[in-house]
Amino acid sequence: MHTKVAVLGPAGFGGSYVVSELLNRGSYDVVGISRNPEKLGQHDRYTPHPLDIINATIAELVEAFKSVDVVINAFNPPYGPSVYKTFVETVRRIVIAAKHSNLQYFLTIGGTGSLYLGDPATTHETxxxxxxxxxxxxxxxxxxxxxxxxxxxxxxxxxxxxxxxxxxxxxxxxxxxxxxxxxxxxxxxxxxxxxxxxxGLDPIPDIPIAARATFMFFDGNTTFPWSFVSPPAKYIPGPRTGKYEVHIDRVPLAPVSERTKGSENEFEGRLLGISVADLAVAIVDEVEKREKVGKHWSAVAELPGEGERHASYARLS
Missing domain, CATH: 1.10.60 (Diphtheria Toxin Repressor; domain 2)
Structure with a gap:
């Protein structure tokens, strides 16, 4: 029997690769939820569920979730002057709907900004x-x-x-x-x-700040099974290797080397990353293994040549 997984934002950057990874494994039926989920393409085990997530009521989201086992939230709002409010309020409604649905698991893709720069038990700096x-x-x-x-x-x-x-x-x-x-x-x-x-007075755009704020809906929450995935700093299009390393709570950083030791910026040359395809592997692995329930985590992998362009979105045939 196939596990039924709903992906919010199935035609977007992260969501499209998650859908592709789920379908390629052969043991999942996928429901794509967004305004235009059919943009991703067609597949025997992919069902588009058109829904304007930004304007959807909690009741409409509960209805969309009622027939699925797992929800993966890859929602990412369009840029605009109200993007912070849009992001936080939409995720708030999604979380409430998840809590009132009979889900086995809820995974959400956040952002690097919420990861800590040290031990979260001793520092609050992200x-x-x-x-x-x-x-x-x-x-x-x-x-x-x-x-x-x-x-x-x-x-x-x-x-x-x-x-x-x-x-x-x-x-x-x-x-x-x-x-x-x-x-x-x-x-x-x-x-x-x-x-x-x-x-500058406002050095960081609203999107990563909003994504960080949504982590507060999950941190310490034991009312439903969740996992919060934060991509590392270098989250780029690239090939699937299937190999990655997991980091819990903290920003993944390379060790200080002779090359980076003398830098005036302690992070210069040390940021790690992962391709969108490999993060999708890590996310679907977590759907299967459920080792990071209630955890805030990231994953890194070897990146391709960074001077190259790669396809940014996956598409179903």
Missing amino acids: AADSRPFWLAYRRATADSEAATYHMEERIGFDSPMSQGMRDYRSARQALLTDAGSLSPGRRKVIDDTEKMVTE
């Missing part, structure tokens, strides 16, 4: 609290063509934010290739971008 971490993150994203392209695709190629990311990547590439010949214009792009992170 990745989203640290300007040095966010600066290292911005640089690592800019230095990866796959990460930059995915963010442009996610935000919209024509948006000013996307253009700023592409300009910053170009300037970073020029800096890393030959710092001595860096033009004044590209130097200004780097300085202005990084000053916003190190000195």
